[in-house]
Amino acid sequence: xxxxxxxxxxxxxxxxxxxxxxxxxxxxxxxxxxxxxxxxxxxxxxxxxxxxxxxxxxxxxxxxxxxxxxxxxxxxxxxxxxxxxxxxxxxxxxxxxxxxxxxxxxxxxxxxxxxxxxxxxxxxxxxxxxxxxxxxxxxxxxxxxxxxxxxxxxxxxxxxxxxxxxxxxxxxxxxxxxxxxxxxxxxxxxxxxxxxxxxxxxxxxxxx
Amino acid sequence: xxxxxxxxxxxxxxxxxxxxxxxxxxxxxxxxxxxxxxxxxxxxxxxxxxxxxxxxxxxxxxxxxxxxxxxxxxxxxxxxxxxxxxxxxxxxxxxxxxxxxxxxxxxxxxxxxxxxxxxxxxxxxxxxxxxxxxxxxxxxxxxxxxxxxxxxxxxxxxxxxxxxxxxxxxxxxxxxxxxxxxxxxxxxxxxxxxxxxxxxxxxxxxxx
DNA sequence: GTTTAAATTAAACACTTGTTTAGTTTTGTT
DNA sequence: AACAAAACTAAACAAGTGTTTAATTTAAAC
Numbered sequence: 001x002x003x004x005x006x007x008x009x010x011x012x013x014x015x016x017x018x019x020x021x022x023x024x025x026x027x028x029x030x031x032x033x034x035x036x037x038x039x040x041x042x043x044x045x046x047x048x049x050x051x052x053x054x055x056x057x058x059x060x061x062x063x064x065x066x067x068x069x070x071x072x073x074x075x076x077x078x079x080x081x082x083x084x085x086x087x088x089x090x091x092x093x094x095x096x097x098x099x100x101x102x103x104x105x106x107x108x109x110x111x112x113x114x115x116x117x118x119x120x121x122x123x124x125x126x127x128x129x130x131x132x133x134x135x136x137x138x139x140x141x142x143x144x145x146x147x148x149x150x151x152x153x154x155x156x157x158x159x160x161x162x163x164x165x166x167x168x169x170x171x172x173x174x175x176x177x178x179x180x181x182x183x184x185x186x187x188x189x190x191x192x193x194x195x196x197x198x199x200x201x202x203x204x205x206x207x208x
Numbered sequence: 209x210x211x212x213x214x215x216x217x218x219x220x221x222x223x224x225x226x227x228x229x230x231x232x233x234x235x236x237x238x239x240x241x242x243x244x245x246x247x248x249x250x251x252x253x254x255x256x257x258x259x260x261x262x263x264x265x266x267x268x269x270x271x272x273x274x275x276x277x278x279x280x281x282x283x284x285x286x287x288x289x290x291x292x293x294x295x296x297x298x299x300x301x302x303x304x305x306x307x308x309x310x311x312x313x314x315x316x317x318x319x320x321x322x323x324x325x326x327x328x329x330x331x332x333x334x335x336x337x338x339x340x341x342x343x344x345x346x347x348x349x350x351x352x353x354x355x356x357x358x359x360x361x362x363x364x365x366x367x368x369x370x371x372x373x374x375x376x377x378x379x380x381x382x383x384x385x386x387x388x389x390x391x392x393x394x395x396x397x398x399x400x401x402x403x404x405x406x407x408x409x410x411x412x413x414x415x416x
Numbered sequence: 417g418t419t420t421a422a423a424t425t426a427a428a429c430a431c432t433t434g435t436t437t438a439g440t441t442t443t444g445t446t
Numbered sequence: 447a448a449c450a451a452a453a454c455t456a457a458a459c460a461a462g463t464g465t466t467t468a469a470t471t472t473a474a475a476c
Contacts, residue, residue: 008453024315026234030434040455045435107232107315110375122379129383152383153373153403160368165361167318171330175337175360195361202410216423238464248425253465 005061009047012037013058021100025055025108055108062101063124066094070131080139084204085197087135092162092193096185099166106163129155136204145204154200161196162188213269217255220245221266229308233263233316263316270309271332274302278339288347292412293405295343300370300401304393307374314371337363344412353412362408369404370396 005013015037019028030051034041048054073086095102109121129152136154139145165172169184178184213221223245227236238259242249256262281294303310317329337360344362347353373380377392386392 024232024234026232029432031432040453041434042436042455043453046453051434106375110377122382125376125379126383149406150399150403152380153369153400156372156376157365157369157403157407160370160372161361161365162368163372164364164368167314168333168364169318171333172360174330175334191358192361195358195365198357199365199407199411203407237462239462248423249464250425250466251423254423259464 005057008039008043009057010061012039012044012047012054013061016054017058017062017100017104020055020058020108021103025051025104055104058101059105059109059121062098063105063121066124067127069094070128074131074134080135080142080144081201081204083135084139084200087132088158088197088200089193091158092188092196095159095162096166096188102163103167106167125155139204149203154203157203158196158200161199162192165192213265216247216251217265218269220247220252220255220262221269224262224266225270225308225312228263228266228316229311233259233312263312266309267313267329270306271313271329274332275335277302278336282339282342288343288350288352289409289412291343292347292408295340296366296405296408297401299366300396300404303367303370304374304396310371311375314375333363347412357411362411365411366404366408369407370400373400 012033016028016033019033019036022028030044031041033044044051044054048057069090070087073083073090076083076086078086105121132155133151136145136149136151140147165188172178173184176187178187220241224236224241227241227244230236238252239249241252252259252262256265277298278295281291281298284291284294286294313329340363341359344353344357344359348355373396380386381392384395386395
């Protein structure tokens, strides 16, 4: 799939991503972006129309291929619990290596200020939920998963756990002695991912 | 415990809380606050020194008594799993009825911009974690809880689930048909809280 | 009732914001 | 080489930013 953005636009988008993620949308100025990207301040308006539309373009640029990845997972020949584990891994991996944009989505598109631009994002979430539902219902049909779980609340547990961990990065770096970026990333890839998988598995299979 | 703020300051703090929560710290101007609170724009500087220090005061104003509530819970005569359930309920209830400030904490104090003001907040979190540890170790000693859970990751699961749900409020309102504020709040108090309790219980007790 | 401190105000300050304009330079096409 | 479209620029724009100032009103103390 070819991108609709040219090199210069992508350059701007990626600088904007970093800065929005670091300092928020309102905390980042166009002059700020222009300086870091080494472009003229007028180029943002020239290429994207406005700062607001730059944000929209950024969302499109970064979230366009998640759906495909999920669809592929669904069609793999795996046990439901394995699919769940892989889905969790996929989510964490993807979000973790695209921290910027997900942080932005998390922050900017949940405030009242930007409720309008919400639609495309909402469609993405609905699609993701559908995929999860398919897997879980498969597990329930096979008698492996319990049937009294509220499926739409599982995503908040998966993503919320990750986000809450990541948003308190300095706290956990200190607490868990994750001195380098590598140690931190490794902790997410192993311990945190495993914790989430363990949690969801316990929730889906446990019988009181 | 008496508050250090006078009526006028509290009035300003509460308006600021609402606006910061709605539009973010950078998205809210002093003139904005002054208009809603019906005060002169100079009063913010007069009473708090600066916009930044207004935010600090707001944190102090809102988080000062959580520690006591947790300490009380610890000393109750309950089974560990009951204490966990109550702790979850306490967290959700408290955060849910102080949404503003927690949203602000969540947003503002996790961005690189405000890393300095982090210390007091970090102490609060450490204290909370200590309380949770105490309860879980008690359960482990009694042979009720499994011992291979990573305790510091449980808080992210509890709070993260709630936050992720709440930050996607419009999405879940639509999905779960929670047309009124009452329905939404009730869903949190019952279904969401139960989901989190069920999840944590499964995680702590489940034996593969 | 006068004095003194606190509370409140309108105006000004210097600075930053997003966007537009009117050019200039670069690039590609014929 | 000549032209046209695209890319790029510096400068200006009006509006908004947080903070300070100097003056005025209100309240408390004596």
